[in-house]
Amino acid sequence: VIERELRAGLDHAVATEPPLSFDPDALVARAQRENRRRRSLAGVGVATAVIAVAAVAVPTVLNIDTGTARISTAAGLTTTPAPPALSPGQWPPAGVRQQPYSVDRLGVLAQTWTKQIERELPRVLPQARDIAVQPWGGEAEGDISAGQGYLDTFVTFTVHGRATALYLQVEEPGYHRTSPSKDCAQEPDTHCWTTWQAGGALVEQATAVTQPDQKQNTMTMRQYRSDGTVVSVTTYNYNPTTVAKAAPAATTPLTVAQLTVLATDPVLTF
Amino acid sequence: MQWRTVKGGRMRKADEDRFREFARSQALLLRRCAYLLCGDWHLAEDLVQTTLVKLYGAWPRIENTDRPVSYARTTLTRCWLDERRRPWRRAEERSGDLPDTADSTVDPALAHARATVREELLAALAQLPPRQRAVLVLRYFGGMSITATALALSCSEGTVKSQASRGLDTLRSRFVGAADAGFALLDGGGS
Numbered sequence: 001v002i003e004r005e006l007r008a009g010l011d012h013a014v015a016t017e018p019p020l021s022f023d024p025d026a027l028v029a030r031a032q033r034e035n036r037r038r039r040s041l042a043g044v045g046v047a048t049a050v051i052a053v054a055a056v057a058v059p060t061v062l063n064i065d066t067g068t069a070r071i072s073t074a075a076g077l078t079t080t081p082a083p084p085a086l087s088p089g090q091w092p093p094a095g096v097r098q099q100p101y102s103v104d105r106l107g108v109l110a111q112t113w114t115k116q117i118e119r120e121l122p123r124v125l126p127q128a129r130d131i132a133v134q135p136w137g138g139e140a141e142g143d144i145s146a147g148q149g150y151l152d153t154f155v156t157f158t159v160h161g162r163a164t165a166l167y168l169q170v171e172e173p174g175y176h177r178t179s180p181s182k183d184c185a186q187e188p189d190t191h192c193w194t195t196w197q198a199g200g201a202l203v204e205q206a207t208a209v210t211q212p213d214q215k216q217n218t219m220t221m222r223q224y225r226s227d228g229t230v231v232s233v234t235t236y237n238y239n240p241t242t243v244a245k246a247a248p249a250a251t252t253p254l255t256v257a258q259l260t261v262l263a264t265d266p267v268l269t270f
Numbered sequence: 271m272q273w274r275t276v277k278g279g280r281m282r283k284a285d286e287d288r289f290r291e292f293a294r295s296q297a298l299l300l301r302r303c304a305y306l307l308c309g310d311w312h313l314a315e316d317l318v319q320t321t322l323v324k325l326y327g328a329w330p331r332i333e334n335t336d337r338p339v340s341y342a343r344t345t346l347t348r349c350w351l352d353e354r355r356r357p358w359r360r361a362e363e364r365s366g367d368l369p370d371t372a373d374s375t376v377d378p379a380l381a382h383a384r385a386t387v388r389e390e391l392l393a394a395l396a397q398l399p400p401r402q403r404a405v406l407v408l409r410y411f412g413g414m415s416i417t418a419t420a421l422a423l424s425c426s427e428g429t430v431k432s433q434a435s436r437g438l439d440t441l442r443s444r445f446v447g448a449a450d451a452g453f454a455l456l457d458g459g460g461s
Contacts, residue, residue, distance in 0.1 A: 003410060006441065009391045010411040012384060014302040018311050022297045024290045027319060031326035137432070152428040167426040207421070216424050240425050 091179035096228035098174030100147035101270065107144060109270065110136035110151055113170065116267040117155055121166075124258050128157040134241075149175035154241050159253045163239045163246075166254070166262075172270040173228030180224050200225040202263075204256055219252050221259035229270060233263045282330075289329045292338060293322050300346055306407045307350045309396050317353065321346040343412050344422035347404050354400050394444045402437040405430055 101109075114133045121131055136151040137144055144151070152169040180201045184192035191206045201224040208217050220234040235254040239246065254262075262268075297318055304314035304321075324345050325332070332341050395403050401423060408414045408422060409430075420427045 003438070006406065006438070007410045009387065010306055010407065013388050013391055014305055015388075017298075017302065017305070020298055020301060021315065022294075022318075024293045024297075027293060027322055028286060028290060028326065030319075031323045034323055034327075152426075154426070154428070167428060169428060234426060238424075240429065 089179050089181055091176065091182075091224065092174050092228040093226060096173045098149060098172060099270075101172065103144050103146050106136075106146075106148070106151060109170075110144070110153075113151070113168075113268055114153075116265065117168070117262075120262065120265060121155065121157070124261050125157075125159070125254060127159050128253075129159070131155065131157045156239075156241055159249075162249055164236055164249075164253055165239060165241045167232070167234040167236075167240065168262075168268075169230075169232045170268050170270070171230040171232075176224070176228070176230040180222075183222075198226075202260065216248050217252050219254070219256070219259065221256065221263040223263045225269075227269075231263050231265075231268050233259050235259060285330055285333065288333055289326060292329075292333070293325075296339060296342060297322070300342060303343060303407060303412055304346055304350065306392075306395065306411055307347065307404060308353070309392055313353070317346060317349050320349050324349070337418075340414065340418050340422075343408065343414065344418075347408065347422050351400060351404070390445070391441075394441050398437055398440060401425075402433045402440070405433040406437045406441075409434055 113136065117133050118131060121128055132155070134154045134156065136153040150169060150171040152167070155166040155168065157164065157166075180194045180203045184194060184203065184205070191204075193204045195202045195204075203220075203222045203224065205220040205222070206217070207219075208215060215237075217237040218234055220232055222230060222232040224230050233254075235252040237250070237252045238248040300318045300321060301311075301314050304317040305311055308314055308317065321342060325338075325342055328341075332338050395406070398406070404423060405419060408419045409416070414422065416427045416430050419430045423430065
């Protein structure tokens, strides 16, 4: 099936449905009861969490117990002025066009980047063990097609026996079509900071998601280079490569500074 | 910068009214999404209720965002994944399925063909690993972006793309031949 047919198939799969036995008032009453029960179990009347956000302190934000399901967005969005050569609202930079790379060329790049990560990650994160760069790919792991415009992979490793991974994505000039400012604005559940530099822009994105019994943090450093290349590196306080449910660590294994070293590595380029 | 969130506090009447309206307007759509995930109308309705109860607790925080629907779908997906992880989870069988109702305006042969394809599609979805199925439902039924789907499933955008690719491959391999023609019927053909 192709995507369009799947959409039609899913729509038709729910076309014949039983009537909804749903009473909003009963639902609200149930929700109030459960809220009361939770409060009484917690042994406190009202728990208040205050989140103080320093404009450039992503790790600090991630270490704060917010008591919320998600940290909200707008408060964390800050930008600095773009250098004259680049416009904050425009990406890719003027004149940049995507080149169609062959599978062979992409394969060579993947090999080069794998060696580079194997060399650099132990230097950047000395406590990392069992480092394994997974096959670079596109729509599927290890599956590269001509002209796909980007390569991505996971790098699995352990820190103090805890399994986790980095996600890396390198987009060729012209493939990434949205500006740093727009990318930040489109992510309402994240804290997002853009810092413009002579060589492009550095964007930090931090997301925290609290589930009933755990808090999952991710942090991404993305470099928008003035030649149009975009390199992203994401660290997780859990293992994103498995569905096994393990308690997340208190913090992500890599800091902003360590992510920056990886995201700005000049070898990671087309 | 500073803001304040009160967890577990009583909701204001106006907020509660807006939540009630949101629940009323979204319940049906959420149940359809839940049905495609779990394959059972009764369980789908339970999942929607659980989702909305969770949403109620977070409502003062999310109602002013521009994506409460996306938030609801995310919560629903996680409720379903949690349900699947439970050892006592209900076996997946589409006991809540209703037979097609007769429609005198539709050619019986066409209606039969559609029903067959629908059954095959649901059966094929049920064979997919949970996260692959969730990716296909959120992306192709819910119309969620790769980024939003990644957030819903707490994974990377690359994983969403990989899972979608694998899920589509699996469905494609199951729908070679006769059922392909049936999909063409669903895709706007012959009503």
